[in-house]
Amino acid sequence: xxxxxxxxxxxxxxxxxxxxxxxxxxxxxxxxxxxxxxxxxxxxxxxxxxxxxxxxxxxxxxxxxxxxxxxxxxxxxxxxxxxxxxxxxxxxxxxxxxxxxxxxxxxxxxxxxxxxxxxxxxxxxxxxxxxxxxxxxxxxxxxxxxxxxxxxxxxxxxxxxxxxxxxxxxxxxxxxxxxxxxxxxxxxxxxxxxxxxxxxxxxxxxxxxxxxxxxxxxxxxxxxxxxxxxxxxxxxxxxxxxxxxxxxxxxxxxxxxxxxxxxxxxxxxxxxxxxxxxxxxxxxxxxxxxxxxxxxxxxxxxxxxx
Amino acid sequence: xxxxxxxxxxxxxxxxxxxxxxxxxxxxxxxxxxxxxxxxxxxxxxxxxxxxxxxxxxxxxxxxxxxxxxxxxxxxxxxxxxxxxxxxxxxxxxxxxxxxxxxxxxxxxxxxxxxxxxxxxxxxxxxxxxxxxxxxxxxxxxxxxxxxxxxxxxxxxxxxxxxxxxxxxxxxxxxxxxxxxxxxxxxxxxxxxxxxxxxxxxxxxxxxxxxxxxxxxxxxxxxxxxxxxxxxxxxxxxxxxxxxxxxxxxxxxxxxxxxx
Numbered sequence: 214x215x216x217x218x219x220x221x222x223x224x225x226x227x228x229x230x231x232x233x234x235x236x237x238x239x240x241x242x243x244x245x246x247x248x249x250x251x252x253x254x255x256x257x258x259x260x261x262x263x264x265x266x267x268x269x270x271x272x273x274x275x276x277x278x279x280x281x282x283x284x285x286x287x288x289x290x291x292x293x294x295x296x297x298x299x300x301x302x303x304x305x306x307x308x309x310x311x312x313x314x315x316x317x318x319x320x321x322x323x324x325x326x327x328x329x330x331x332x333x334x335x336x337x338x339x340x341x342x343x344x345x346x347x348x349x350x351x352x353x354x355x356x357x358x359x360x361x362x363x364x365x366x367x368x369x370x371x372x373x374x375x376x377x378x379x380x381x382x383x384x385x386x387x388x389x390x391x392x393x394x395x396x397x398x399x400x401x402x403x404x405x406x407x408x409x410x411x412x413x414x415x416x417x418x419x420x421x422x423x424x425x426x427x428x429x430x431x432x433x434x435x436x437x438x439x440x441x442x443x444x445x446x447x448x449x450x451x452x453x454x455x456x457x458x459x460x461x462x463x464x465x466x467x468x469x470x471x472x473x474x475x476x477x478x479x480x481x482x483x484x485x486x487x488x489x490x491x492x493x494x495x496x497x498x499x500x501x502x503x504x505x506x507x508x509x510x511x512x513x514x515x516x517x518x519x
Numbered sequence: 520x521x522x523x524x525x526x527x528x529x530x531x532x533x534x535x536x537x538x539x540x541x542x543x544x545x546x547x548x549x550x551x552x553x554x555x556x557x558x559x560x561x562x563x564x565x566x567x568x569x570x571x572x573x574x575x576x577x578x579x580x581x582x583x584x585x586x587x588x589x590x591x592x593x594x595x596x597x598x599x600x601x602x603x604x605x606x607x608x609x610x611x612x613x614x615x616x617x618x619x620x621x622x623x624x625x626x627x628x629x630x631x632x633x634x635x636x637x638x639x640x641x642x643x644x645x646x647x648x649x650x651x652x653x654x655x656x657x658x659x660x661x662x663x664x665x666x667x668x669x670x671x672x673x674x675x676x677x678x679x680x681x682x683x684x685x686x687x688x689x690x691x692x693x694x695x696x697x698x699x700x701x702x703x704x705x706x707x708x709x710x711x712x713x714x715x716x717x718x719x720x721x722x723x724x725x726x727x728x729x730x731x732x733x734x735x736x737x738x739x740x741x742x743x744x745x746x747x748x749x750x751x752x753x754x755x756x757x758x759x760x761x762x763x764x765x766x767x768x769x770x771x772x773x774x775x776x777x778x779x
Contacts, residue, residue, distance in 0.1 A: 263617045266777040289619030296617075300610035302530065309533045313611075316526035317618050360614065 214241040215277065216368050216400045217262060222271035223424075224257050231257040233424035234271065239368075239402055239417070244394050246415035247404040248509060254424040255404040256297060259370050263294045275368070290318070294370035299357020303346035307338040307356050310345060311363060318364040325363060333359040333389065351382030358389065369393075370402045375410055387414055412505045420512050427512055435508065442507060443481055445473040446496040447488075456491035466511045471496070476511060523620060523628035531602070537636060540598040544591050544640050548580075548647040551590060552655040555580055559656070576659025580652030581670070584645050585677045585740045587684050588713030591644035592740075593706065596688040598640065599633050600701045603692035613778060626773045630689050630766060637685035638678050645674055673743050680736045680754050683761035684709065690769040694776070712737040736761070 217239040224232040232254045239245045249255045260266040262273055273280050278288045302310050311326045330336040333355040345353065354374060361369055371390075375383045391414065393399045405411045411418075418435065420427045447453045450471050457465060457475075465475040475484070481500050488495060531537050559575035561567045573579060586592050606612040606629070615625045649670070652658075660666060687708070692701045716738030718724060724732070732738050739746075739754040746754070 260777070263613075264622075265613055265616055265779075267775070286619045286621055289617070292617070292619070294617050296610075296613060298610065300613045302534075302605075302609055302611055304535075304605075305533050309529075313526045313529055313533075314614055314618075316529055317522055317615055317620070319522040364618065 215239070215274070216241050216243070217273065217275055217402065219258075219262070219273040220271055222258065222261060222273055223269045224254075224261055224266060225269045230424045232261060235421070235424075235426045237419055237426055238429065239400060241367075241400055242394070242398055243417050244390065244401045244403065244415045246411040246418045247402055247421065248406075248408060248411065248418060248505075249404070249421035250513075251406075253421045255421055256372050257424075258421070259294060259296055259372050259402070259404065263292070263296060263370060264289065265296060290364060291367040292370070293361040293364060293366040293368075294372070295354075295357045295361055295374060296370070296372045299353050299360065301345045301353060301356060301360070304344060306342055306344060307335055307348075307359075308340070310356060311359060314360045314363050320363065325365075329359045329363050332362060332393075334385065335359060349382075350377045351379065351385070354378060354382065354386060355389075358386070362393070366399065368400045368402075372404050373406070374403060375405060375407050383410060390414060408505045408509055418505070420509060422513060435505075441478065441500055441502055443475040443477070443479070443484060444497075444499050444501060445475060445484075445488075446498070447471050447473070448494045448496060452491075453488070453493050456488055456493045459491060460487050466507075466514050468510075474507065474511070476508075520624050520628055523615065523624060524632060526615075527628055527632040531632065531636060534602070536598060536602055540594065540640055541643060543594060544644045545647045547590050547594070548584065548644055549651045551583075551648065552577075552580055552651040555652065556655055574659065575656060577649060577653030577656050578659040580656065581645065581649040582673070582744045584648035585673075585681070585743050586713075587681065587737050587740050588709050591641070592681075592684075593709060595637050595640050595644075596684065596705045596709065597702060599637050599685065599688045600692045600698060600705060602636070603629060603633060603689065604696060604698040604701055607696040607779075608698070610779075616778060622774045623770050626693060626770050627766075629693065630686070630769065633689050634682060634685055637688070638682060641681050641685075642674070642678060645677065673746075676746065676751060676754060677740060677743055679758045680739045683736050683758045683765070686762050686765040690765045693769055694772045709737070713741075716741060 215238060217237065219235050219237045221234045221236060222232055223230060223234055235254070235258060237258070247255050247258075257266065261268055262275070268280070275285065275288050275292060278284050302313065307330065308326065311329060312323070315323060315326060327336065327339060330339055335352065335355055345356065348356065374386055378386065387410070390401060390403070394401060403411065403414065415432060417429065417431045419429045445453070448471060450467070453473060454467065457463070457473075462475060462477055464477050465473050467473055481498060485495060485498050555575055558567070558573070562569055562575070574582070583589070584591065612625070616622065688705050691704050695701045695704065712735055715732060716735050718728070718732055733750060734753055734757045736757065739750065739757070742750070
């Protein structure tokens with residue numbers, strides 16, 4: 214079942230497209246990693262889907278309901294989000310923040326407040342008078358998650374949830390997301406710069422750059438395609454480019470002068486001998502497992518070449 | 520809508536801003552009564568010259584409490600601006616949008632709650648000015664049934680006229696979203712309107728300008744004691760028209776704007 218589908222969704226600010234014809238698909242149960250450089254359009258897309266920003270053109274569907282449909286407000290009750298930073302009343306304590314959110318959602322049974330505080334490991338603050346403004350960033354982030362969870366959402370959008378957290382905080386948030394996904398079948402869209410951290414969570418990636426969604430790919434497919442990569446160091450950059458072309462190898466990144474990363478499932482000895490035959494002198498050649506960062510840089514490189 | 524109203528009232532109850540404002544309003548009305556007493560003593564002792572247009576009685580203090588540019592009249596827009604813009608600076612307005620409430624409902628719920636708060640504080644200011652003014656200075660005239668009716672009518676009309684000042688504050692705070700600029704716009708507007716409103720006291724003001732001035736809420740509020748039927752009608756119509764315009768404009772702008 215599709216939880217979120219965007220159809221050529223666009224947002225233009227002062228003539229500049231912040232989100233440009235994006236077609237995104239998130240299925241139930243996904244943890245969707247939304248990756249892009251600063252200003253790529255990650256937050257803008259989240260703001261469009263949550264209703265914080267008005268759409269310039271295109272549309273989106275949440276749980277199969279179009280954003281122009283009168284029922285969209287009903288459907289949005291199943292969605293929650295933390296955009297940029299948790300939205301909290303800094304001059305109140307944790308419990309009152311949850312109480313107000315529960316009232317906004319029309320929740321009658323207030324025992325859910327205690328349950329939610331337990332889920333995010335903040336129950337010790339149940340009767341505390343400590344104001345949110347005195348909380349650590351990690352505590353604020355977890356309280357923000359509690360607020361997002363209180364309406365028992367089926368889909369949560371998190372914008373840079375690991376930003377500014379210490380390693381322990383990152384682990385706690387990651388474990389919480391995984392737990393909620395596995396036990397409650399909550400679908401997540403998580404935007405982040407921290408690619409390695411995301412790779413520990415997600416089952417699907419969406420890569421966005423300059424407002425354009427470059428690629429959507431499942432982790433499974435990504436691993437199949439880019440299970441390994443070959444690092445190559447040579448003495449002649451141009452000669453190597455020509456040789457690779459002649460060998461029909463186009464899936465590579467010229468990361469520096471005389472340095473290449475080749476994303477192709479090929480025996481390292483075969484490649485070395487083929488290059489040698491083409492007159493390429495190899496300084497070093499080695500094989501290593503590809504990670505998401507390498508893939509992202511490869512994608513960005515491809516886009517720039519386009 | 521009911522859920523949002525409930526949440527807004529809970530927020531007001533849990534925040535200290537409203538409670539502190541309530542205390543300030545009552546303390547200010549007591550201090551003003553004592554200020555009047557001190558001024559009266561100084562005038563009587565010929566330490567200062569007689570001050571025109573000031574009546575040193577509880578009734579004078581009561582009528583003076585309606586002024587939108589003095590004391591509490593200007594404190595209330597500041598309090599409302601603080602309460603409303605905090606929603607934007609904390610980002611908590613986003614929780615309401617994300618939770619599936621449409622922007623019109625959100626705007627209306629904030630407007631209703633802040634209108635009630637603004638008018639409640641204004642009413643407390645008026646009543647405590649009447650109470651403490653009369654206790655300290657004496658009411659000034661016989662407290663007859665007619666006088667009670669006059670007080671009730673004045674309060675009713677005063678609240679209606681002041682509602683447009685509250686609505687203006689809400690409009691600016693909801694669309695500007697930031698405390699500093701909101702305060703600058705609201706306070707300067709109030710002072711400017713207060714200045715225009717007092718132009719009528721200058722002799723020889725042309726009739727056309729006089730008519731224009733008479734529809735300004737600040738003028739109407741400082742002339743509540745001298746209201747004739749014509750001015751009461753003008754004030755009522757003007758307050759209703761202004762309130763409708765402010766709400767419609769607020770909804771339109773708020774709906775168009777993106778939320779950060």
